[in-house]
Amino acid sequence: MTASTLFLAALMVAAPSPRALVSPPPAPSSALPRDDAAPVVPASSRPVLGNAADPAALDASLRQSPLGKGLTPVTGGLTSDIVAERTIAASPSLQIKQVAIERAAARLDQTMIAFLPTLGVKGGYTRLSKAAINFGGGAGVGAANGPADGAAAAPVTVGPCPGGVGQCALDPMGQPLVVTPPFKINIPLNSYSLQAQLAIPISDYILSLAPARKGSLAARESATLARDAERVKVETDARLTYFNWLRSVAALIVIEDALQRTQARLADVQNLFDAGAATRSDVLRVDALVSSQQEAINDARAFRQISERALAITMNEPARSYEVGEDMLSPPPMASLPRLDDLIAEAHGKRLELRALERAIDGVEHGIRATRAQYYPRLDGFAETTYANPNQRFFPLSPVWRASWSAGVQLSYTINQTLMTRAQVREHKSDKRELILQAELMRRGIAMEVVQAYHDRERALAAIELSTRGLASSAEAYRVASENYKAGAATTNDIIDAEGDQVRAGLQAVSARIDLHVATTRLLYATGRMNPSGARR
Known part of the structure; x- marks a missing residue:
């Protein structure tokens, strides 16, 4: 209102x-004559x-x-x-x-x-338990040539190596054919790594x-x-x-x-x-x-x-x-x-x-x-670089800083x-x-x-x-x-x-x-x- x-x-x-x-209108009075x-x-x-x-x-x-x-x-x-x-x-x-x-x-x-392309960096340190790769205490490998006249080859026997270290292949005269020393790889206990990763969503740019x-x-x-x-x-x-x-x-x-x-x-x-x-x-x-x-x-x-x-x-x-x-x-x-x-x-x-x-x-x-x-399927590009001590890409492993890289594309589809x-x-x-x-x-x-x-x-x-x-x-x-x-x-x-x-x-x-x-x-x-x-x- x-x-x-x-x-x-x-x-x-x-x-x-x-x-x-x-x-009605008021009547006139004596005080107010009409x-x-x-x-x-x-x-x-x-x-x-x-x-x-x-x-x-x-x-x-x-x-x-x-x-x-x-x-x-x-x-x-x-x-x-x-x-x-x-x-x-x-x-x-x-x-x-x-x-x-x-x-x-x-x-x-x-x-x-x-x-935007995904760029990431990562650094790490890892302490490993003791481990080693042991290839044994020595080995002998040998071969004997047969006689020139085509007679049967002389047999090769196995016996103690000279010095009493391991077993060796011996010729008929008792001499070792080949002698190898013991072979063992020690793995570093401290591992350091620096990594950089790049991911590019190629299909997203297009679609x-x-x-x-x-x-x-x-x-x-x-x-x-x-x-x-x-x-x-x-x-x-x-x-x-x-x-x-x-x-x-x-x-x-x-x-x-x-x-x-x-x-x-x-x-x-x-x-x-x-x-x-x-x-x-x-x-x-x-x-x-x-x-x-x-x-x-x-x-x-x-x-x-x-x-x-x-x-x-x-x-x-x-x-x-x-x-x-x-x-x-x-x-x-x-x-x-x-x-x-x-x-x-x-x-x-x-x-x-x-x-x-x-x-x-x-x-x-x-x-x-x-x-x-x-x-639609997803297409991504990726790249990675690694600087590590030891670097897993190199063999044998050694406590040395080394660099490596990788790059590629990936196509994925999920129902x-x-x-x-x-x-x-x-x-x-x-x-x-x-x-x-x-x-x-x-x-x-x-x-x-x-x-x-x-x-x-x-x-x-x-x-x-x-x-x-x-x-x-x-x-x-x-x-x-x-x-x-x-x-x-x-x-x-x-x-x-x-x-x-x-x-x-x-x-x-x-x-x-x-x-x-x-x-x-x-x-x-x-x-x-x-x-x-x-x-x-």
């Missing part, structure tokens, strides 16, 4: 019904405030009224631009969107790092790198657009909060002005009662109206305090009393508008939320392409990975369909926002002229009713009705102008014509 509805409801509840207030009474002033004999056919005159009459003077901007006062700027600087939701951009940028870095990079870039752009969209939303909400505060300011001005008039009428009625020209009931009726207006002022002050506190919380600053710094009686600047269907199409092309969702869909599509690369890839692709496709449906739902919501804001603005434009004319007429009607009442040609009910009409007309006049600012702001937001910086485009 709006502030004007609340205050008018309070007035209508507090004031007696019109039928109960109907009373011949000396002030002449009755008909409404048609007085000029109406402002020419009904002249909008400029109507606007001038409003600006000269207590309501217009109370809403006159002051230097250093609060404006919607100031509220938007301070709100953006202190908005947690905008900071959350900024964190999302940083997270997307980190994921992009992770994606690119995952495709996965491009779509993975594009997907991460799309995710980061989507996060950036979402941040900008949140900035526009924060600005819009801040301006609407400011306009809501202006409603409370205007309502308080209208009710306080009405109370001053009613208190003046109460003094007039009291004087008439003292003169015998009014009844006690007339005094009590006007006094009841004063009480109801005082109650409405308390409500209006509470509403203004709540609105000021909401502004302070929005801007993240201590609560205090603000002054008006923006001219709300003048219409906000707005470029010429095309047809409604063209506005909806424009909104679908400019709204940052929709563009962010579309970039998210692109990111998922690239993710599907990158995942499908896992259907389980193919099954997992198929499930991952199905998941990504489900995510994509969900985002597409969300985008369609958002398009319909944006269309409704544009339609609502467009017609609200048209209604506000029409209401401004009518409400300003009504305010001028109600002010003149109240003046005529007051003079007629003093002349005895009007009743207390006429005064109360005229007062209620003037309060209602004042609230409608300022509400129509604030409604125009609200509708224009919402239309700029709905059509995407508001930049993240707050400028119109």
Whole structure:
């Protein structure tokens, strides 16, 4: 319920019904002879405030009224631009969107790092237990040539080697044919190694790198657009909060002005009662109206305090009393508008939320392409260099630093990975369909926002002229009713009705102008014509 509805409801509840207030004009008394009474002033004999056919005159009459003077901007006062700027600087939701951009940028870095060649180094020391390779204590190998005449070869026998060391093959004369010393290899007990390894994902460069990079870039752009969209939303909400505060300011001005008039009428009625020209009931009726207006002022002050506190919380600053710094009686600047269907199409092309969702869909599509690369065999290149003491590539092992290297390619294929890839692709496709449906739902919501804001603005434009004319007429009607009442040609009910009409007309006049600012702001937001910086485009 709006502030004007609340205050008018309070007035209508507090004031007696019109039928109960109907009373005949007060009879002339001896203290106030009829011949000396002030002449009755008909409404048609007085000029109406402002020419009904002249909008400029109507606007001038409003600006000269207590309501217009109370809403006159002051230097250093609060404006919607100031509220938007301070709100953006202190908005947690905008900071959350900024964190999302940083997270997307980190994921992009992770994606690119995952495709870099893997280079690793490793160093180690190992203490080995004692061990040796023993080839025995000596051996003899020999052969005897047969005689030249083709006689049978002399037999070779095995016996003790000269010196008694091992067994040897002996010729028929008992001489060893070949003698070998004992052979034994000792393994070093301390092992040192330095290794460098390089792995290159060749197949990933061909199949996965491009779509993975594009997907991460799309995710980061989507996060950036979402941040900008949140900035526009924060600005819009801040301006609407400011306009809501202006409603409370205007309502308080209208009710306080009405109370001053009613208190003046109460003094007039009291004087008439003292003169015998009014009844006690007339005094009590006007006094009841004063009480109801005082109650409405308390409500209006509470509403203004709540609105000021909401502004302070929005801007993240201590609560205090603000002054008006923006001219709300003048219409906000707005470029010429095309047809409604063209506005909806424009909104679908400019709204940052929709563009962010579309970039998210692109990111998922690239993710599907990158995942499908896992259907194919994987090809990797590798290289390794080792500098070790002892180096296992050299035999026999000796405690000496030596270098060696190796390089090659490897082709691998895993059936389980193919099954997992198929499930991952199905998941990504489900995510994509969900985002597409969300985008369609958002398009319909944006269309409704544009339609609502467009017609609200048209209604506000029409209401401004009518409400300003009504305010001028109600002010003149109240003046005529007051003079007629003093002349005895009007009743207390006429005064109360005229007062209620003037309060209602004042609230409608300022509400129509604030409604125009609200509708224009919402239309700029709905059509995407508001930049993240707050400028119109």
